[in-house]
Amino acid sequence: MRIRSPVYPGLLLALFIAMSAVAAPLPRHDPVPGGIAIIPVTAESRVTYRDRPIMTIEHEGERWALVGIPLSAEPGTHELVVSGERIRFEVLTRDYVTQRLTIANRRQVNPLPEDLERIASDRREMDAAFARFDEALPPQTQFLMPAQGPLSSSFGLRRILNGEPRNPHSGLDIAAPAGTPIIAPAGGKVTATGDYFFNGNTVLIDHGQGLITMYCHLSRIDVSPGDLVTAGDLIGAVGQTGRVTGPHLHWSVSLNNARVNPSLFVQDQDQDQGTPAN
Ligand SMILES: [Zn+2]
Structure with missing residues (x-):
């Protein structure tokens, strides 16, 4: 019509x-x-x-x-x-819930001076991936869930780590055992992979026109920068690398360089109001 x-x-x-x-x-x-x-x-x-x-x-x-x-x-x-x-x-206004977490590795909450250079270079790499606006890729607007498992931490939680306020939760956490396959939720191009200080083993995929997704804490990465993926392709496996309290997939979705609620792109996905856990 x-x-x-x-x-x-x-x-x-x-x-x-x-x-x-x-x-x-x-x-x-x-x-x-x-x-x-x-x-x-x-x-x-x-x-x-x-x-x-x-x-x-x-x-x-x-x-x-x-x-x-x-x-x-x-x-x-x-x-x-x-x-x-x-x-x-x-x-409009949205009140996000506050979540308090205890991270056993205190260096991951208050990094040492020698960690700061690596954190800055990680940030530059991720910033460059999030800032892309690729008009050649066919734009995607609907996602599959990238891994099977219960939603543990919902998007937007205001976070207090070991008693100190930190940035809000800019993605959605899916709890799953280490080794659980992670798939591309839609077609796109892998633009960065790395082992980052906070995010652990990470994959970033560009889906065109400023829509970028990121997968963190992986035990294994199965793609390389430049790879083209289609919906359902294996990109890695769930793990607990980087700053975590247990194995899970942290999934971020970025649109025009704003981290947005991933569940808005998943059909039949209930409002992301998972019980805070990880
Ligand atoms: Zn997370």
Whole structure:
């Protein structure tokens, strides 16, 4: 079915929500810090948010901007720039639960001076992978779960490690025994792999137009930078490398360099409200 351009964005959005039940290759609209705003735009427009290019997708004959909202964003009125014009949208409030964890290896909470150089170089590598905007890759908007297992730590938890406040949980944790296979949740290109100080053995995959996923704490990495993967391809195995309290997969999803709730991209996934554990 093809919709002719309605004039009112609100009407378009209502139509989209009504239609998404039958044909839903778009992620879930959840305009909160750590969520995604899905906003109708005119065809072929160039869209930016906070000076970064934004993914736009053709869906049911219309064009939509998929905007990742950083966890650090303030609720209130935000602006997209669509071919030079400003479009306002509202970011709503989301109260994330606080999680207290005890990490036995205190060096992983308060690194030693000699760790800082490695941490900085890890960060540069991951920052470069998250900053990509590849328009040649076919953009993906729906994910398979990358591993089978119960969700342990949900996205967005405010974290206190050994009594000290740290960055909020920027991914979703899947609890599974070491060795459990991890698959690519959608097609893309492996852009980085490494053994990082906090994240352990890690894989980053670019899914096109600023949509990047990251897999951490692996026991084994089965891909190399430059590899093209399709949904379901084996990329590694669950482990407990880096800063962990037990074996699990930490899965991050980044859109326009904002870490967003991975479950928004998984169909039939309940709201990610798992009981805090790892
Ligand atoms: Zn995690």
